[in-house]
Amino acid sequence: MLTCKELSALSDEILEGSLPFKQKASVKLHLAMCKHCRRYLNYLKLTVDMIGKNEGHSATGCNSDVSSAEGVKIDQIMRRIDKEVLKK
Ligand SMILES: [Zn+2]
Numbered sequence: 441m442l443t444c445k446e447l448s449a450l451s452d453e454i455l456e457g458s459l460p461f462k463q464k465a466s467v468k469l470h471l472a473m474c475k476h477c478r479r480y481l482n483y484l485k486l487t488v489d490m491i492g493k494n495e496g497h498s499a500t501g502c503n504s505d506v507s508s509a510e511g512v513k514i515d516q517i518m519r520r521i522d523k524e525v526l527k528k
Contacts, residue, residue, distance in 0.1 A: 441466070441469075441470070442466045442467060442469070442470040444470075444474060444476065444477055447467060447470055447471075447474075447477050447480075448477070448480060448522070450463065450467065451480070451481060451484055451518075454467055454481060455481070455484060455485055455488055484518065487518075
């Protein structure tokens with residue numbers, strides 16, 4: 441059984457949809473029971489969508505200066521979200 445911590449560590453792969461089937465199933469199961477992680481992933485998805493739009497349609501996964509700067513930003517936002525989620 442997945443813990444909330446494990447799920448948040450997998451959040452990148454979850455949003456990318458790159459999880460192996462077995463893990464996807466346990467993530468789904470956890471999300472079905474855990475309101476906090478559902479909310480957490482929703483925030484993350486919104487954030488990623490937002491940043492993706494600001495960046496236009498550039499492909500993800502390229503290592504240009506721009507995307508590494510965005511990566512730092514995402515990291516900060518994620519940390520803030522982490523704190524907010526933990527508060528509740
Ligand atoms: Zn959870």
